[in-house]
Amino acid sequence: MNKKENILIIGAGLCGSLLALRLAQRGCNVTVYESRPDLRTTDISAGRSINLALSDRGFKALRLAGVEKKARKICIPMYGRLIHDIQGNTFSSNYSGREGESINSISRGDLNGILLTEAEKYDNLTIHFNSKCTAVDIENNTATFKNYQTKEVFTKNADVIFGTDGAGSILRKSYYLEHKFLFSYSQNYLTHGYKELEIPADANGNHQISKDYLHIWPRGDYMLIALPNLDGSFTVTLFLGHEEGVYNFKQLDSEAKITDFFKTQFPDALKLIPNIAKEFANNPTGALGTVKCSPWQYQGKTLLMGDAAHAVVPFYGQGMNASFEDVTVFDTLLDEYDDNWETIFKTFQKIRKPDTDAIADLAVENYFEMRDHVSNPLFKEKRKIEMVLEKTFPKTYFSKYSMVTFNEDISYFEAMKKGRAQDKAILNLLDDGELNDTNLNVILKKVQEATNAILEDDKIAGLK
Amino acid sequence: MNKKENILIIGAGLCGSLLALRLAQRGCNVTVYESRPDLRTTDISAGRSINLALSDRGFKALRLAGVEKKARKICIPMYGRLIHDIQGNTFSSNYSGREGESINSISRGDLNGILLTEAEKYDNLTIHFNSKCTAVDIENNTATFKNYQTKEVFTKNADVIFGTDGAGSILRKSYYLEHKFLFSYSQNYLTHGYKELEIPADANGNHQISKDYLHIWPRGDYMLIALPNLDGSFTVTLFLGHEEGVYNFKQLDSEAKITDFFKTQFPDALKLIPNIAKEFANNPTGALGTVKCSPWQYQGKTLLMGDAAHAVVPFYGQGMNASFEDVTVFDTLLDEYDDNWETIFKTFQKIRKPDTDAIADLAVENYFEMRDHVSNPLFKEKRKIEMVLEKTFPKTYFSKYSMVTFNEDISYFEAMKKGRAQDKAILNLLDDGELNDTNLNVILKKVQEATNAILEDDKIAGLK
Numbered sequence: 001m002n003k004k005e006n007i008l009i010i011g012a013g014l015c016g017s018l019l020a021l022r023l024a025q026r027g028c029n030v031t032v033y034e035s036r037p038d039l040r041t042t043d044i045s046a047g048r049s050i051n052l053a054l055s056d057r058g059f060k061a062l063r064l065a066g067v068e069k070k071a072r073k074i075c076i077p078m079y080g081r082l083i084h085d086i087q088g089n090t091f092s093s094n095y096s097g098r099e100g101e102s103i104n105s106i107s108r109g110d111l112n113g114i115l116l117t118e119a120e121k122y123d124n125l126t127i128h129f130n131s132k133c134t135a136v137d138i139e140n141n142t143a144t145f146k147n148y149q150t151k152e153v154f155t156k157n158a159d160v161i162f163g164t165d166g167a168g169s170i171l172r173k174s175y176y177l178e179h180k181f182l183f184s185y186s187q188n189y190l191t192h193g194y195k196e197l198e199i200p201a202d203a204n205g206n207h208q209i210s211k212d213y214l215h216i217w218p219r220g221d222y223m224l225i226a227l228p229n230l231d232g233s234f235t236v237t238l239f240l241g242h243e244e245g246v247y248n249f250k251q252l253d254s255e256a257k258i259t260d261f262f263k264t265q266f267p268d269a270l271k272l273i274p275n276i277a278k279e280f281a282n283n284p285t286g287a288l289g290t291v292k293c294s295p296w297q298y299q300g301k302t303l304l305m306g307d308a309a310h311a312v313v314p315f316y317g318q319g320m321n322a323s324f325e326d327v328t329v330f331d332t333l334l335d336e337y338d339d340n341w342e343t344i345f346k347t348f349q350k351i352r353k354p355d356t357d358a359i360a361d362l363a364v365e366n367y368f369e370m371r372d373h374v375s376n377p378l379f380k381e382k383r384k385i386e387m388v389l390e391k392t393f394p395k396t397y398f399s400k401y402s403m404v405t406f407n408e409d410i411s412y413f414e415a416m417k418k419g420r421a422q423d424k425a426i427l428n429l430l431d432d433g434e435l436n437d438t439n440l441n442v443i444l445k446k447v448q449e450a451t452n453a454i455l456e457d458d459k460i461a462g463l464k
Numbered sequence: 465m466n467k468k469e470n471i472l473i474i475g476a477g478l479c480g481s482l483l484a485l486r487l488a489q490r491g492c493n494v495t496v497y498e499s500r501p502d503l504r505t506t507d508i509s510a511g512r513s514i515n516l517a518l519s520d521r522g523f524k525a526l527r528l529a530g531v532e533k534k535a536r537k538i539c540i541p542m543y544g545r546l547i548h549d550i551q552g553n554t555f556s557s558n559y560s561g562r563e564g565e566s567i568n569s570i571s572r573g574d575l576n577g578i579l580l581t582e583a584e585k586y587d588n589l590t591i592h593f594n595s596k597c598t599a600v601d602i603e604n605n606t607a608t609f610k611n612y613q614t615k616e617v618f619t620k621n622a623d624v625i626f627g628t629d630g631a632g633s634i635l636r637k638s639y640y641l642e643h644k645f646l647f648s649y650s651q652n653y654l655t656h657g658y659k660e661l662e663i664p665a666d667a668n669g670n671h672q673i674s675k676d677y678l679h680i681w682p683r684g685d686y687m688l689i690a691l692p693n694l695d696g697s698f699t700v701t702l703f704l705g706h707e708e709g710v711y712n713f714k715q716l717d718s719e720a721k722i723t724d725f726f727k728t729q730f731p732d733a734l735k736l737i738p739n740i741a742k743e744f745a746n747n748p749t750g751a752l753g754t755v756k757c758s759p760w761q762y763q764g765k766t767l768l769m770g771d772a773a774h775a776v777v778p779f780y781g782q783g784m785n786a787s788f789e790d791v792t793v794f795d796t797l798l799d800e801y802d803d804n805w806e807t808i809f810k811t812f813q814k815i816r817k818p819d820t821d822a823i824a825d826l827a828v829e830n831y832f833e834m835r836d837h838v839s840n841p842l843f844k845e846k847r848k849i850e851m852v853l854e855k856t857f858p859k860t861y862f863s864k865y866s867m868v869t870f871n872e873d874i875s876y877f878e879a880m881k882k883g884r885a886q887d888k889a890i891l892n893l894l895d896d897g898e899l900n901d902t903n904l905n906v907i908l909k910k911v912q913e914a915t916n917a918i919l920e921d922d923k924i925a926g927l928k
Contacts, residue, residue, distance in 0.1 A: 182706070182751055186650030242646070287646055378924070424925035431924045460842070460895045461888035 005029065005339065008158035010133045010143060010171060014108070015306030015323035016164030017115035017127075021065050022327055024122035026334065031156070032125070033145050035132035035165075040113045050196070051227045051235050053078070053103040053214070053317035054111070057408045061324035064331060070114050076228045077102035082213035088268040092213060093383055096399075097390025101406050103214070103317055105227040133165060136174045141301045143171075160341055161302045164323075167291055169308035175298065183293065190288040190313060190367060192222070193242050193249055197279050199272040201232025208272050209234070216370060217266050221245045223371050224266050236273065239371070242285075249285050288313045288367075290360050296349045300342025305330070310356035315366040316404060318359050322412070326352065355412040362404060362416055382426045385435060385443065392440050397447075418451070421458070425450035469493065469803065472622035474597045474607060474635060478572070479770030479787035480628030481579035481591075485529050486791055488586035490798065495620070496589070497609050499596035499629075504577045514660070515691045515699050517542070517567040517678070517781035518575070521872045525788035528795060534578050540692045541566035546677035552732040556677060557847055560863075561854025565870050567678070567781055569691040597629060600638045605765045607635075624805055625766045628787075631755055633772035639762065647757065654752040654777060654831065656686070657706045657713055661743050663736040665696025672736055673698070680834060681730050685709045687835050688730055700737065703835070706749075713749050752777045752831075754824050760813045764806025769794070774820035779830040780868060782823050786876070790816060819876040826868060826880055846890045849899060849907065856904050861911075882915070885922070889914035 005028050009020050012034035020032045036044055054075060062068040079102045080094035095103060119125055130148040137143075142157040163171025175183050202208050209215060211228035221241065226234040241248040247265070252258050255277035262270040270276060291311035296304040306323035329352055330344075337344045369379070389397040400419025403410050410418075425447055429435050435443050469492050473484050476498035484496045500508055518539060526532040543566045544558035559567060583589055594612040601607075606621040627635025639647050666672050673679060675692035685705065690698040705712040711729070716722050719741040726734040734740060755775040760768040770787035793816055794808075801808045833843070853861040864883025867874050874882075889911055893899050899907055 182653040182753075184650075184652045184753075186648075186652065186756075188648045188650065189646040289646075289648075292650075379926075424921065424927070427925045428921050457888065457892050461891045462843075463888070 006159045007031070007162065008033070008143060008156055008160070009162045009164055010136070011035075011163070011165035011169075011308070012112075012116060012127055012129075013164065013166055013306070014112055014115070014320055015308075015326065016162070017112060017119055018061060018065060018324060018327050019162060019164055019305060019330070020125060020127070021067075021115055021119040021122075022331055024119060024125035025065065026331075027124065030122075030125040031158070032119075032127040033131040033133060033143070033156075034127065034129050035148070036129065037148075038116070038129045039109050040116060044109075050108045051105050051229055052108050052111075052320050053227065054106045055103045055317065055321055055405045057318070057328075058321040058324040060408045061328045064328055065115075065118070067114055067118050070118075071106065071111055072104075074110050074114075074230060075104035075106050076211055076230065077104050078214045078227070079212055080214075082210060082215050084215060084217045084266075084268055086219070086265065086267075093380075094387055096402050096406060097387040097392075097397075098394045098402075098406075101402070103405060105211075105214075105229070107229065108320075133170045136161065136163070136171045136302065138171075138174055138178060138180065138298050138302055159301075163302065163304045163308045164306045166307045167289070167311035169304060171302060172291075172293060172304055172308050175293070175295075175304075180298070181295070183295070185293045186291065188290045190364070191241055191244050192239050192367075193285045193287055195238045195240070195249070195280065195283050195285050197236040197238060197273055197276065197283065199226060199234040199236055199269075200274070205232045207232050207234070217269055218371055219265055220371060222247060222265075224269055225370075226269075234272075236269070239288075239367075242287075252280070255281075290364060292357060292360060294349070294353065296353075297342075297345035300340075300345055303345045303348070310353075310360060312356075312360045312363045313367060314363070315370055316359060316363040318363065318404065318412075322356055322359050325355075325408070358412040358416040359404070362400075362412070378427055378430055381430055382423065385426060385430075388440065389444055389447070393444055397444060418455070421454040422447065422451045424454055470623045471495070471626065472497070472607060472620055472624070473626045473628055474600070475499075475627070475629035475633075475770075475772070476576075476580060476591055476593075477628065477630055477770070478576055478579070478784055479772075479790065480626070481576060481583055482525060482529060482788060482791050483626060483628055483769060483794070484589060484591070485531070485579055485583040485586075486795055488583060488589035489529065490795075491588065494586075494589040495622070496583075496591040497595040497597060497607070497620075498591065498593050499612070500593065501612075502580070502593045503573050504580060508573075514572045515569050515693055516572050516575075516784050517691065518570045519567045519781065519785055519869045521782070521789040521792075522785040524872045525792045528792055529579075529582070531578055531582050534582075535570065535575055536568075538574050538578075538694060539568035539570050540675055540694065541568050542678045542691070543676055544678075546674060546679050548679060548681045548730075548732055550683070550729065550731075558851055560866050560870060561851040561856075561861075562858045562866075562870075565866070567869060569675075569678075569693070571693065572784075597634045600625065600627070600635045600766065602635075602638055602642060602644065602762050602766055623765075627766065627768045627772045628770045630771045631753070631775035633768060635766060636755075636757060636768055636772055639757070639759075639768075644762070645759070647759070649757045650755065652754045654828070655705055655708050656703050656831075657749045657751055659702045659704070659713070659744065659747055659749050661700040661702060661737055661740065661747065663690060663698040663700055663733075664738065669696045671696050671698070681733055682835055683729055684835060686711060686729075688733055689834075690733075698736075700733070703752075703831075706751075716744070719745075754828060756821060756824060758813070758817065760817075761806075761809035764804075764809055767809045767812070774817075774824060776820075776824045776827045777831060778827070779834055780823060780827040782827065782868065782876075786820060786823050789819075789872070822876040822880040823868070826864075826876070842891055842894055845894055846887065849890060849894075852904065853908055853911070857908055861908060882919070885918040886911065886915045888918055 007023055007028050007030045009016050009032040012032045020030050024030050059068055062071050080092050082090050082092050084090050131145040133143055134146050135144045142155050144155045146153050163169050176185055207228055215226040217224040224238050226236045228234050243250045247261050258277045258280045262276055296309045305326050312319050330348055333344045333347055386399040400423055403415035403419050429450055437443055471487055471492045471494045473480050473496040476496045484494050488494050523532055526535050544556050546554050546556050548554050595609040597607055598610050599608045606619050608619045610617050627633050640649055671692055679690040681688040688702050690700045692698050707714045711725050722741045722744045726740055760773045769790050776783050794812055797808045797811055850863040867879035867883050893914055901907055
């Protein structure tokens with residue numbers, strides 16, 4: 001590619017800073033504008049510590065940019081879910097039957113900081129903070145910014161502009177509003193929202209509950225989850241209906257109601273969250289939405305990437321990983337197509353869109369599974385059998401979750417297609433009492449045959 | 465319901481004028497504003513005659529409003545598809561194996577005129593033409609209009625406002641832009657667009673090809689269809705890629721290319737369309753999009769209905785029928801919930817949304833089936849068997865198409881769910897050579913059992 005290319009990146013979040021780093025490594029002249037202050041020197045967390053689950057697709061991209069080791073140092077491995085029932089009993093459900101496979105709790109801010117620091121080592125890369133993009137002119141390839149500190153408004157042009165400006169992307173908005181082409185667009189909200197709370201560290205700075213798990217309190221219509229932080233605390237997230245259901249955010253409008261809700265529904269968690277009512281009232285209620293759109297690019301001059309192109313709900317722990325994987329895929333196309341940006345951009349979307357659509361749909365599905373299915377007997381039995389199959393046949397058997405989370409060489413789309421068929425096969429075999437055999441080879445063979453039959457039947461019916 | 469209620473309806477298209485008529489019949493005070501001139505006295509067709517396929521769900525709603533007979537008088541029944549291959553051979557494929565079941569070609573303008581004339585018979589109903597809605601204030605329940613003739617701008621309030629203002633609805637836009645609530649919204653375009661052309665009547669005013677069929681020229685990546693008009697002409701629609709494929713709208717930019725395209729791809733049709741190149745150049749190219757959104761209502765004061773709530777692509781011939789069915793369903797809720805508008809509106813969406821989502825998805829699916837599957841041997845064999853089953857077991861067997869088109873008492877959602885399972889069952893039984901039996905009772909039983917097994921397997925797997 002032409003190394004003199006001037007590249008402008010809107011947004012220095014996780015995707016934008018990794019993309020900037022990688023393009024700088026390839027010799028491009030990169031300028032990044034970020035609306036927020038530098039998170040390495042300013043506390044912009046509003047008192048809350050946001051963590052995410054990093055897994056193999058994310059690591060692959062970080063490896064490409066040479067920052068995997070730095071990221072691993074601030075990870076806390078979680079090997080499974082620890083389910084808390086309403087009586088306070090707990091039972092664990094591993095993510096994989098293979099040794100050592102884990103998802104990893106990591107601070108969004110700390111990881112972002114690592115990427116920014118790495119990126120700034122390159123002379124051919126500059127990052128400007130406090131610069132909010134207010135408009136993109138997609139015909140003239142210019143972006144306008146407002147500096148929050150100086151109040152200055154300025155316009156920059158570039159050979160190529162990347163919109164890695166997240167779910168509320170200004171570049172995507174200009175695609176939508178300018179009507180230069182037919183723009184397919186969807187924003188779909190769940191009826192549930194979320195609120196973050198905190199389980200603090202104990203007096204010695206240690207975790208009050210096991211840090212080796214992602215904790216879940218599933219209650220059918222709502223649930224609580226908790227991920228560990230390095231400082232001994234947990235970030236807790238309540239998922240609850242905005243207005244629907246017996247309990248909902250709208251109705252929990254007094255200290256008494258909030259305390260009562262936790263006392264009856266999450267008694268063990270309540271003991272770990274001091275000042276629950278105050279935290280509940282002070283922290284904002286967030287919306288949970290999926291964004292899909294097409295096209296992602298215009299005339300080989302602007303491209304959406306990461307959440308700006310495909311925001312997903314958090315229930316598969318893949319939002320960040322999918323955005324990082326965008327960079328991996330994009331990087332291979334830079335090798336393949338030199339500096340033919342329009343071909344690179346079009347090919348990128350062609351390859352990538354079925355996969356980001358798939359992870360978006362899987363994430364919404366998992367929202368129902370996490371709330372509900374973890375307490376459904378048939379689904380529990382399926383998990384058990386899958387753990388045994390993965391343990392016994394570690395190189396042969398992969399659950400849908402494993403394909404999505406631990407197999408970065410299987411695309412999200414393939415993982416979804418095969419994983420859904422496999423889930424359906426196992427559930428129906430279980431329901432028919434067909435998996436009572438003691439010989440695991442027989443069970444594996446039955447599952448494989450039923451999965452292939454399902455895929456074949458769908459194919460004959462012309463289904464994807 | 466409170467008969468004094470002041471109701472404002474934005475849009476006097478097919479859905480708006482039927483809704484207005486029905487609410488006037490129930491005694492409401494109804495005022496309707498329509499952006500276009502009165503189509504009964506002004507030719508607004510831009511020289512083209514637009515026709516649609518009216519079927520049983522549409523007739524049911526027209527019956528409720530007492531206008532079924534008037535509509536039937538201007539219908540041309542089409543009993544099946546007449547497929548034209550590239551050599552000019554034709555073969556027919558009936559819509560149903562039952563006697564007399566047809567879809568019906570009808571002029572959009574003439575049908576709309578009937579509804580307007582009926583509506584205006586009511587003293588408690590007024591229709592204002594040339595009044596374009598420019599904004600709706602959903603907090604204060606007012607709508608602003610501009611009169612195209614007088615240039616006057618005026619604002620009206622009402623107890624209840626209905627947005628039956630089509631795919632580009634201004635009420636829906638205000639839901640989207642005002643950010644008063646989480647508004648899920650999607651607009652999805654197909655890569656294909658359409659262009660209307662005309663086969664004129666012969667010198668004696670007769671149809672040049674059979675008027676008993678919907679004609680299709682399927683060519684895989686593109687197709688031509690034609691529906692008959694009362695004056696002996698046919699309205700022809702070309703569906704073709706905007707920019708993709710060997711032939712596409714962008715590339716057909718000269719008289720020579722257009723004529724060559726028709727000469728090689730649709731030679732028999734070309735003979736029937738004089739001045740093809742001129743018509744092609746003069747008539748606009750339209751986009752094909754699906755719109756879904758939620759919620760449809762706000763605070764029991766405004767409600768989207770028809771295309772404004774759920775625009776679909778035309779490939780199942782159900783857009784108008786679905787909008788008319790909205791009125792049928794809405795009418796039953798007026799009986800049930802008196803004048804509790806918020807309950808009526810919420811219940812309306814709860815009942816109706818799964819059905820309008822289903823017909824939207826079925827219409828997109830049929831786009832691929834019409835282009836492609838009509839020439840796929842396995843699909844052809846399926847159609848044949850289904851025709852025989854419907855003829856032999858007219859009260860027992862219904863194809864997916866029949867359930868959607870001729871069975872107004874089965875919801876679109878149920879028709880989709882059962883129809884898809886049935887299609888999959890037949891295609892797989894055919895592929896396995898399981899339907900070679902000469903005893904039709906055996907075949908019917910096999911299809912029914914396989915269909916039920918598919919539905920049961922999906923249910924166990926937690927799929928809808």
